[in-house]
Amino acid sequence: MNAPVVPGGYVGFWKVSADGSRVFYAGWPVTVGMNEVYDVPLDGSQASRALSAPFLPGRGCFPNASFQLSPTETRVLYLADQDTDEMQELFSVPTDGSRVSTKLSGPLIAQGDVLDFQQTPNGTRVVYRADATANNLYHLFSAPADVSTPPVQLHPQMAFEFKVTPDSSRVVFRASQLNSVPVDGSAPAQLLSNSGVTEYVGEFAITPDGQRAVFEGGYWYPDPVTEDELARGLYSVPLDGSGPVLELIEPIEATFSLSYPAEFLITPDSTRAVFHSLVDGQLFGAHTAGLTPSVRLNDLPFANTVRSFRLSSDGSQVVFVAGSGGGHALYRVPVDGSATPVALTPLYPAGLLDNLEVSASGRVVYVRLPFNSSIHAELYSVRLDGMLAPVRLSDPPASGSGIGNPDFTSGPRLWISPDAGWVVYLAHQDASRVVELFCAPIDGRHPAQRVSAPMVAGGDVYSVQFVPSALRLVYSADQETDGTNELFTSSYGARVPHGPPQPPTKGLQASGNPGSATMTAP
Template sequence: MRIIQKNNCRWWALLIILIPLALITACGGGGGGGSDVVDGSDPVDGGIEKAKDVIFLANQDENAPEDYNLYLANSQNPEALTKLNPPGAAVHGDVIQMAFTPDGAYAVYLADQESNGIYELYLVDMASPGTPVKLNGTLSSGGSVDDFTFSPDSSRVAYSADQDTAGMKELYLAAVASPGTSVKLNSPLPDLGDVEDFSFSPDGNWVAYTADQDTEAISELYLVDPTAPGTSAKLNSALVEGGGVKEFAFSPDSLNVAYRADQDTDAVFELYSVDIASPGTSVKLNSSLVEGGDVADFLFSPTGHLYYRADQDTDGSDEVYIVISPGNSHKFNSPLVAGGSVTDFILNSGGSAMAYRADQDTDGVYELYYVGGGVKTKINGPLVAGGNIKAFAFSPDDTEVGYIADQDTNDVYELYTVDVTVLGPSAKINAPMAPNGDVMEFKFRPDSLGLAYRADQDTDNVYELYSVTLATPGAATRLNSGLTNGGDVHEFAIHPDSSRVVYLADQEKDLVDEFYSASIAMTGVLRKLNISLATGIEITDFQVSPNGKQVVYRADQDMNDVFNLYLLDMTTPGTSVKLSGALVAGGDVNYDAFAFSPDGSHVAYHADQDTDEVYELYLVDTANPGTSVKLNSALVANGDVSNDAIAFSPDGNHMVYRSDQDTDQVYELYLVDLTTPGTSTKLNSALVAGGDILDYSFSPDGSKVAYRADQDIDEMEELYLVDVSTPGTSTKLNSALAADADITRFIISPDGRRIAYRADHDTDEVFELYLTDMSTPGTSAKLNSALTIGGNVYRSGFTFSPDGSQVLYRADQDIDGTVELYLVDLTAPGTSAKLNSALVAGGDVSSRGLSFSPDSSNVVYRADQDTYDIYEIYSVSVASPGVSTKLNQPLAEGSELYMHGVSPDSINVSFVTYQEIDDTPLGELYLVRRDDPGNAIRLSIPRTGTAPDLNIEAFSFVPGEVFYTYY
């Protein structure tokens, strides 16, 4: 048994211990994003007497923050957690970024190679690829490298990471010759500060970066000498309130930095330059902008001229300008048609020519234009109707422009080149495309003799990497190896000597991107550059067996992003067996779509197990894992079993499901005897054209099924009851509805005699609550009291008390727009009592976590009752409506209180709080006695130090229903 000491762990959002009976988890009116949570002091012992076992789903391991596991906690032993599931065997690591050094001697990649979710920087020697070397320094717990760039001489790499403090991105420098050893470049940051962007100067002597270094959330521009790390100078001039620096670039001579900022006027972005010898003293470069105008982007030419794109003369119409002197610019593009705009531009390597994309001649038709040698001309070929230019680039020798366009066939994007030395016609360069194929991106080889491009050229939606020479257009060769099913090439780069490409692809395992090198000249000669990646697991949801001895969970335990069901025994944590049957390629068990039978001997689940994207219903015996039977009958073409609640009959002998089994897109209700799987019976009566079954529920004795459908009149949703012994013959339960009325939700009483439903029964769009007795169908009584004008009963949050004598509901019954909580005794329909205490102006009762105590004596609810938008939890006795007691202790500023619930003995209430501390989320779990309000004990881990974002996704009593936390 693996024991995790809680004082060594940090949690993000901690579970809540909840009673499965009578808890309403639907979200609804009043549940806003307030600020609510406990302050940092440790609560005193609240005298909790009885132990509570809770299973919860969380990414609890801060060293593998993308792994979601199941843990067992006990409220009387808060020092230890038991991990229930075994470690995941699936490869979860990915290579997410890669590049060559400028000299091509090394390739570098960013991957969670060692720990799932912890991204680090690795170096591969291209002369003798072997075991990659980790380049970054040692990371803090939960830290990751975020981005990187090389110095021009290839000797150093600058990277951003939360290396020293989790959640705080700072800037570091590592030498290629001394991997694993780094220095911090930036000056000290405030608690919530981050380095955002960074760049070496062309001479390699400086690093500039943007960060909110001096003022939180205000991005400014800084310069640091790598030989004097930790001491930076602010480059930008003083910013107007609300201003910030966006992008920046060094001049080619490394003496100046240009930057875009709303420095003088908030939200008006202009172009500035600063001499690095005079930091803090900048000059504005652009000419005066028209009202509403902004500088959009800019480029230095290799000769030091500065070009920028802006709607300088006409608001909303971007054009390209060259800076002549500060405040004095010249327009570079040709005149635009009314409504036209330049979308982007590039310069050739010598700075002597420009290409830009614009709807210059026809509004909304984007074409490619060339400016150079005194010539301004369109260079793309004639476009088919609807055609546009998508992307473009100069060749390194400046003789060609390549571009992607749907030039010949609308919405079919292909690759073209045009020789700009003669400005002749363009030539299509890619090989013929498969139907629906497209070129997605391209890059010229550094030797300018050819291009590499990524396209679904051979198979639609399978993106691969191709090489083609300018001398042989249309004769492309594939560079990558054959891809696994679902695999694609996602990113690539060409070596500086044009001999090979490196690329990222899920070539061997779907959804696992790895790093490969391929020869351009010798097709098929390739090598994987990364070593084995981190394994991991993502458990998405779980269910506890009725006797509390077993847990079934859905996870990609064996293969990344392929979700099966697994079964574990609570007495032997750390081991599990695969429960679901073998899946077809691409198949998965669906999320939140499985359940134990009432006796715990079987599990039903929803999956595309036999045919990818065809979802059906399966049953597996827990004593015979891995061998399942299909429950539904054969489906019509394109039919599916709907992903509704798994509905066993209470005796466990039957299941009901909703499916377009007989007619595509017509959802009906079917009953299957579990002893004869694959043979189902339609339960509902014949549907009117356009009709569908919407939802359904077994009666507590299993003899009947109630369902909601537009069975008799299309788009009029009504309530029906069918006896499972006489399928196809249903009875309408509701009384006659007004024109255009609908029933939106229903619930069955615990004794199975009555149904409460919400409908705009009497007045269109005025929703009220009604009660009907199954023994007298067609008659109903209104439950709620009279509503104020504009008032409604809310869909979420109405329920029977556990003893079935009362109905709880939420409504803006007394004040339009103010949602409050009401209780009605079924012996006196139409006369309700308001349960909550008086609300502050703007306050509401939320549907989240609204619950009866199991003995029906009390209701616990969540509301911003005392302070607007600060949601807290309250308890009220049904015998004393309007007199409630706050249960939680005072909340810290910026905190939020989420789910809560009542213990099986009705004595205790647990609740979850959430807050962010220094940009790092923290959730905590508390338990409080209803007779000792405000005096809670904390069940979750007290966090010490820093940790990555940690989540609690779901939780359950043992045994009990599973509840999900939503933040």
């Protein structure tokens, strides 16, 4: 899709437009070392064109920070040393190709840079962090997108993390504690948490309704090995400061001096949070306003630890992988803990289950790793109600084959299509480890088919985005030249013949009471 890339160049961050008509991307396609932003029509009717302002030699967009599109996709925002060499500032340009930029960030000291930024959902302002007054002391600033007034500093303390509320009215940020401030700086910041309740404030999230902040917190305690260790729990507080900080999950002290940050998700209706303690591998559910006591969700009839979890699309169910030394299985449980967990898969005695994704159509997709690696890994899906046995979506494993990229195990391996009918996934079919793109119906009614074009020796597919309202996708790969990442487009699903679904097969819950399953302690 992109224009030819010069030797040593590449395409980096990229994004399909909301209407599916074009792709925006950044990289070094023309000049090695000069990162620029481009767009190209998806139908190939025009060549790629540069959107970012022209740069002097040796300058360009900040390569480690992705560009952002305005909500209307009429402008692109990016960080670049456009005006002063080695000084990263925030700029905005139209997406019409005029390449006339507007600087959004304010004055910086000689060593200063804009570190990161976020637009308000309504697109009227942009919030950014910069060491504008002292080197490496990153304060929080807000600027109007139309540059009608100068940027304003929102708080005197250094900010470590920040998020804008869904209604674009406030910025929630983490300094020494959690704070909230009007996005335009029209009033002082309000302290939301306090050290009397929690000494430590970690990752936080804003509930979808914009009413509360849910955050990881806890306290320090002495440890004979590391001297100081952190007990981690989950807390909640209203963003308007109208109520106290609530302890949703009591902090859990680490054993064996292993204290890892926790994971948590919030349901779409904002009422519940699911908390995965990586200290002891347990899974808890809590009401975000503290209206009901917290519950342990992995309450199985044998000692177990939870490896990973996901929420169903409506937030009513939690899907999780749990097990012990005897193996792992996939389970579901109501998010409020009102029923015991139900097994969706048999107990796999070896390896792991990974890469959980839950579709809006009510299926769970997962990767089975028989040997704790991508080699011989297989892709499965199972109905969320557990009424049918899991079905394998990928081809039977062959020597050296597997799901995902064996050299980049931290990246995504699979994607569910917007209509929830298809699964697109990365796979290497043999010992050559060439990673290609495949597509399978999510219910397994037909065999998987290759989506990507043939790769050169050493070529791999890395990432995928779907084109809205079309059975088409865009993927990045070094398909034509090993080591040169570029963009390609392909259809998916359309070449697979339609037909009746698989005949029902006896699943884990086919006998006995509906909704029940037999679970055997490993």
